[in-house]
Amino acid sequence: MDTEVAPAVADIAAEIAAMDIRGAATIADAAAEALAIQAKESDAETAAAFRTEMHAAAGVLYDTRPTAVSLPNTLRFVFQSMDGTTVEGLRQSAVDAAERFQTQLDRAQDDLGEIGANRLRDGDTVMTHCHSTDVLACVEAALDQGKDLSAVVKETRPRNQGHITAEQLREWDVPVTLIVDSAARRYLDDVDHVLVGADSIAADGSVINKIGTSGLAVSARERGVPIMTAAQTIKLHPGTMTGHTVEIEMRDEAEVVDPGDRDEIGDITVENPAFDVTPPRHVDAIVTERGQFPPESIVTLMRELFGETSERPWEAPV
Ligand SMILES: O=P(O)(O)OC[C@H]1O[C@H](OP(=O)(O)O)[C@H](O)[C@@H]1O
Known part of the structure; x- marks a missing residue:
């Protein structure tokens, strides 16, 4: 039953x-x-x-x-x-x-917002990817500290969640420039920080976040722009301490290609991974409510908060 x-x-x-x-x-x-x-x-x-x-x-x-x-x-x-x-x-x-x-x-x-805000200086321009409330908490705290910021906001295909970020920043009177994702590298010379959120953080410090984050991080590294991940400790993935990997969600192809256009394009495969993995070497800092960490040291915090095991007590005992 x-x-x-x-x-x-x-x-x-x-x-x-x-x-x-x-x-x-x-x-x-x-x-x-x-x-x-x-x-x-x-x-x-x-x-x-x-x-x-x-x-x-x-x-x-x-x-x-x-x-x-x-x-x-x-x-x-x-x-x-x-x-x-x-x-x-x-x-x-x-x-x-x-x-x-x-x-x-x-x-x-x-x-976390207070800590992340300390990294931002008056007059800085930030580049954002997708929509992260943890990232926006840092921006809001910096504004509350009296700092003036401006933003380059990536639209973040396929669901354009950058629009939500742009709307929120405009509400806070932050000047916003919205760009398509593929324009990011062109604008990196104009920005002081790349700010991204996280859906999961692995024990080795890898950041699992909205698709496009890893490419952005590689470009930011190449341009010498620091990239900060804002992630509360509930984003730390305890299973990765015992060798599990983080499953990447594959979403419906209709988010990528309009079903009306699908037949016209012909017999092709469409894939729509929602997230990607940014290795720790491409991330400067993970900002949590417990302080900021170099990605490689995040496992210490993970162990402190979750212990060595990753029990799944929500599953019914068999
Ligand atoms: O917890 P906050 O910082 O709000 O968001 C964290 C992350 O969650 C979102 O995933 P989705 O839009 O649910 O696929 C984005 O990838 C974002 O960076």
């Missing part, structure tokens, strides 16, 4: 899969919210039945998108804190954990 997942949880999962809810931190927040909803709405009569429902909800959330580790890290946090022998005890601990997680998430982004 299939276990009931609250309709609101199924809705949140569908929104994550469709990218109506997107961005690693925003996905984490939504996943915590969904687990709290499942806990509150459960009418399970036994502690075992309650746990089964929570595992089912976590499974539906986990299956949405594979690359951003913030999602399983959220599930791990809530399940590690869920404790009790009664339905009420389990419910309360799950709801409390989800709320604590969301509060920490907000605080981490503010703290």
Whole structure:
């Protein structure tokens, strides 16, 4: 018999899969919210039945998108804190954990923003890729410090999430120049920093982020422009400490080629990887709420926060 997942949880999962809810931190927040909803709405009569429902909800959330580790890290946090022998005890601990997680998430982004802002100077121009709330937290904190910034914003095909970044920066009165992705190298001589977010960070310091990040990082290195990754510690991928690799999400070809044009082009293969891997040697600093790190040393922080194991407590025991 299939276990009931609250309709609101199924809705949140569908929104994550469709990218109506997107961005690693925003996905984490939504996943915590969904687990709290499942806990509150459960009418399970036994502690075992309650746990089964929570595992089912976590499974539906986990299956949405594979690359951003913030999602399983959220599930791990809530399940590690869920404790009790009664339905009420389990419910309360799950709801409390989800709320604590969301509060920490907000605080981490503010703290990270302050640290990232210290790298930016008055009058600097930054280049952005995709839309990252962690990156924008750094920009916002720098503006709050009274620094004037301008931005070159890459549109970030295929979904043009650079437009979201451009809109936010304009709201903050930051002058924005929007460019197509392939123009990035031409504009690198005019910028002081490249700022990117992360969906996952591997133990060797590799940054897994929106497709196009690695090419941008190589060009930035060649031009001598520092590249900073803004990533809260929920982006650290504990599984990579034990040899696992980060799965790169392949998305629908309709994001790349309009279905109406598909027949005209003929029999070709279209691939649409959503993310790529930037090796640590092409990244200057990973800025987290715990300070900034050279990519090669991030494993120390990862070990401190996650220990040596990467348990998956959200999975139902077999
Ligand atoms: O957590 P924040 O910094 O907001 O976003 C982190 C990353 O999440 C996004 O992925 P997608 O748009 O969900 O595919 C982008 O790759 C972005 O850099």
